[in-house]
Amino acid sequence: MHPPAGEPTAELLGGFSWAANGVGCTLPTYTVRAGTNLQLESLTELRRVRFRAFASLALEVDDGNAVAAVVADVTIPKLLRAFWKLPLENTAKEIFWRLALNAVPTGERMGDAAQPCLCGCGPSTRRHHFWDCPVSSAITADVERVLFHFSAPPATAARLLPANLWLASVPGWCRTVLDRGVWNVTCLAALKAMDIGRRALFRVNKAALQQGRQLPPDILRTIATQTARAAFRGGLIDFTTLAMYSDTWLARVGARGVRHPFLHVDAGAGLISVHLDGINN
Numbered sequence: 001m002h003p004p005a006g007e008p009t010a011e012l013l014g015g016f017s018w019a020a021n022g023v024g025c026t027l028p029t030y031t032v033r034a035g036t037n038l039q040l041e042s043l044t045e046l047r048r049v050r051f052r053a054f055a056s057l058a059l060e061v062d063d064g065n066a067v068a069a070v071v072a073d074v075t076i077p078k079l080l081r082a083f084w085k086l087p088l089e090n091t092a093k094e095i096f097w098r099l100a101l102n103a104v105p106t107g108e109r110m111g112d113a114a115q116p117c118l119c120g121c122g123p124s125t126r127r128h129h130f131w132d133c134p135v136s137s138a139i140t141a142d143v144e145r146v147l148f149h150f151s152a153p154p155a156t157a158a159r160l161l162p163a164n165l166w167l168a169s170v171p172g173w174c175r176t177v178l179d180r181g182v183w184n185v186t187c188l189a190a191l192k193a194m195d196i197g198r199r200a201l202f203r204v205n206k207a208a209l210q211q212g213r214q215l216p217p218d219i220l221r222t223i224a225t226q227t228a229r230a231a232f233r234g235g236l237i238d239f240t241t242l243a244m245y246s247d248t249w250l251a252r253v254g255a256r257g258v259r260h261p262f263l264h265v266d267a268g269a270g271l272i273s274v275h276l277d278g279i280n281n
């Protein structure tokens with residue numbers, strides 16, 4: 001309830017204001033939206049900084065790179081919205097949020113950048129666990145095999161780049177033939193599989209230590225890689241089993257033909273099925 005204009009109380013209240021990071025509003029102009037924006041301003045700024053670091057890492061460029069800044073401010077928020085709309089359980093989408101916000105508990109994130117990954121091949125960093133680690137490399141290799149079986153890349157693009165998976169950037173040579181929605185689902189399944197592989201390294205090592213055994217890195221790598229590869233397939237199978245996709249999805253993916261990689265429409269059943277031709281084992 002507002003006191004009558006001109007009353008001393010009204011004049012007093014009119015002098016109240018809130019401010020944060022150079023943004024503010026006075027009591028007479030206060031709205032719930034303005035208050036929420038003020039409250040979230042520091043979080044919004046923190047998120048912007050983290051997205052920029054993630055974009056630089058994904059594009060393999062230095063911090064402050066102009067393209068990375070655009071990717072962080074425009075592409076990543078757009079990608080978050082696209083992922084949010086995918087017909088998947090939210091638990092399948094969470095890994096992208098964590099990765100982009102640097103919320104995966106790596107050694108580097110926990111303040112120990114020199115801490116080695118249990119695979120024995122590099123430091124426990126975001127780049128290592130989601131790209132360089134042999135466990136995650138096996139997932140990238142599976143994605144490449146399926147993709148290359150479908151559409152051979154030019155010699156200049158013989159390997160996928162981090163941005164292809166981390167930013168769901170469709171590889172250039174198959175941009176016109178690969179379904180964007182299927183690629184988004186594939187990237188999320190790959191990233192989640194890499195995270196499951198990372199956690200498998202830790203879990204198996206811990207279980208062995210509790211039994212008084214020290215497993216060598218190559219054994220840990222083998223177990224974690226098998227776990228991760230199964231999780232990648234499982235992520236795609238979950239998409240087809242849950243069948244939360246719309247008729248629009250069915251029509252769109254169906255129009256890509258039965259050779260479409262990762263997910264295609266099974267003409268007999270009239271449903272979307274997993275399609276991993278190119279992976280032999």
Ligand SMILES: [Zn+2]
Pocket residue numbers: 117118119120121122128129132133134135
């Ligand atoms: Zn590793």
